[in-house]
Amino acid sequence: MPRAQRVHFFGAVYHVIARGNNQEDIFKGQSDKRYYLNLLQKYKKKYPYSLYAYVLMDNHVHLLISVMEDPLSKIMQGVQQSYTQYFNNRYSHLGHIFQQRYKAILCNNDSYLITLMRYIHQNPVRAGISNGLDYHWSSHKAYLRGDDNLVETDFVFNMLSSDREVALQQYLEIMSNGDVQKSELVDGYITYETDQKPNHNTTIMSNITISQLLDTVAQETGIEQDRILSEKGKRAIVYARNLFIYSAIKKGVATKTELASFLGISLPSVIKGYNLIQQHQK
Missing domain, CATH: 3.30.70.1290 (Transposase IS200-like)
Incomplete structure (x- = not known):
């Protein structure tokens, strides 16, 4: 086999x-x-x-x-x-x-x-x-x-x-x-590999899904969802993405590792985005 x-x-x-x-x-x-x-x-x-x-x-x-x-x-x-x-x-x-x-x-x-x-x-x-x-x-x-x-x-x-x-x-x-x-500890290991990411439309600890939260952040910031997910460099878009990260973690919608895979960015980038909004909230 x-x-x-x-x-x-x-x-x-x-x-x-x-x-x-x-x-x-x-x-x-x-x-x-x-x-x-x-x-x-x-x-x-x-x-x-x-x-x-x-x-x-x-x-x-x-x-x-x-x-x-x-x-x-x-x-x-x-x-x-x-x-x-x-x-x-x-x-x-x-x-x-x-x-x-x-x-x-x-x-x-x-x-x-x-x-x-x-x-x-x-x-x-x-x-x-x-x-x-x-x-x-x-x-x-x-x-x-x-x-x-x-x-x-x-x-x-x-x-x-x-x-x-x-x-x-x-x-x-x-x-x-x-x-x-x-x-x-998790006993055993994952043995299937595809380019598919985990399904993030399920509720984890919140009563909203990650897609619904993304839609909410897009409406609040006036930045389209696709731009939040893919564009880089522009300050308004970076802020919207960081706000999405912060909100998802605070509301229990997704973990940092799940957000990294959903957004296609590294875990340190997720942590940095979260911390920037957290400092702004103080």
Whole structure:
């Protein structure tokens, strides 16, 4: 049976898990992990994506990735094949080092994204590694320093608060909440890929749909719906789009990740638009 393609749309967020073949180690030393991180950086430039969290354990990898124009499969193919070549050459190994196809779990909920980040950063704790959260090969340290050029910490911080110090405190509280339970995680992964986006005409937490809200914002601002959805640059249109984003989130019509896919923009752009209107409202 041929493999089904994975879901792909601009702004889709995935929890990626790549394990060693037969649970064998894929990293034999720190230099191997450093090389893998360099590959993530290399392919981030080639196929732009956003990385929100990672951890490199000896026999597996966890990544929290948001894709843009290029599908996840292209990114992971480049990273995994390049690392396999490196590993085989260095250790005179033949064949696959990764366990068949990586798993990719689609994340379409803001709170679940935070849960996944917590789960990923707590992997060393669950493994009984002595330095736990301070494990060197995890993106947790990037959130503490805020100066990492591989991980987009601003996106998660902005989800928590527009005030950086408050966001950092909230992040630390989240990370101190203990281990993520299996019941909090999605079991399995999405295996269908089309260019179709999720259906946003269903009511989520509100009594109006996202399409109805778009119509309301269009009437209030005098900007046509198509222009709110597609045009860029003009201040009035940017304001209308940001107002739509802010209203959808505040009214519980859609999450930030759902808005990113609906509008065809990145998650950081959604967060930025929301924050701009929120600051204007104060």
